[in-house]
Amino acid sequence: MKFFRKFSLLFVVLALLVVPAIAQDSMSDDELLTIADIVVASATAEEGAEFTTLLAAVQAADEAVLEALSDPEAELTVFAPTDEAFAALIEALGEEAFNDILADTETLTNILLYHVVPGVVMAEDVVGLEDGTMVDTLLDDNFITVTFDDDGNVFINDAQVIVTDIEAANGVIHVIDAVLVPSEDTAYPTIADIVVTSATAEEGAEFTTLLAAVQAADEAVLEALSDPDAELTVFAPTDEAFAALIDALGEEAFNDILADSETLTNILLYHVVPGVVMAEDVVMLENETAVDTLLEGDPIIVTFDDDGNVFVDGAQVIVTDIKAANGVIHVIDAVIVPDGE
Structure with a gap:
């Protein structure tokens, strides 16, 4: 500015x-x-x-x-x-x-x-x-x-x-x-509104695959991201991140995940942390800190490299602090998958 x-x-x-x-x-x-x-x-x-x-x-x-x-x-x-x-x-x-x-x-x-x-x-x-x-x-x-x-x-x-x-x-x-x-x-939009707006933009659309995944998962995921009274932190993978996952798994295997509501829901919940964690809060954490997610019993691990870059389960945080009425979005360059999924 x-x-x-x-x-x-x-x-x-x-x-x-x-x-x-x-x-x-x-x-x-x-x-x-x-x-x-x-x-x-x-x-x-x-x-x-x-x-x-x-x-x-x-x-x-x-x-x-x-x-x-x-x-x-x-x-x-x-x-x-x-x-x-x-x-x-x-x-x-x-x-x-x-x-x-x-x-x-x-x-x-x-x-x-x-x-x-x-x-x-x-x-x-x-x-x-x-x-x-x-x-x-x-x-x-x-x-x-x-x-x-x-x-x-x-x-x-x-x-x-x-x-x-x-x-x-x-x-x-x-x-x-x-x-x-x-x-x-x-008024700040909800996390769900931000994802929808970005995914449906006429130019520079982003989060299109994330939106498709949310729509295919258990409706509780969309409800949580739409709740204006919630307090959540979402680590949102880019479309390029999902494309890399498709390349790694194969399109058929990826489509099987989209069709498996329970597995898909668990993966999405693994990207969501309860509470509002801004970038300034993240950088104060110790290296290799375990942070609880909405997938009960499966925390993410936050790490830092020598240049101060932040990683969540190996996915680099590339954009921070997209504010929402019900929390904040940080953009990551890879899809993170909990153990066992």
């Missing part, structure tokens, strides 16, 4: 115009205001007030929102819509519909949490990230997408970032020109 890669004098001027009451550049870390204090100071400024609607929304939402933004020990990044951004939303929805949102504590709270990213993400921190990167928010299982246009402007979903790096005691504020609204498109 090439976030904030083109700073200009315009951004500096905008920062001074948008938040005249809260310039904190000369303050020490101990003197910085919290994010909540910055919003209040700006919204109640005698001249050039900003964030007045944002403040009203925070005050109308669940008190946990204000508590989080006021917590001096928190580490948060807030994408704060301007008053003009809220005015555009009111015009689009109608004043009555907008007031209904303000009166709906749960919906309003979800919208506000969707504007907050855990951790302090300064402009300089994200220069090396890729265009289209999905970033977690405080709204569970919902992400924002960061993109760029040809002029280097930064967008959070469809909202343009117009001011950056307003430092706070508990994080940072970046100002955006539209209100972000979570939807089905901003």
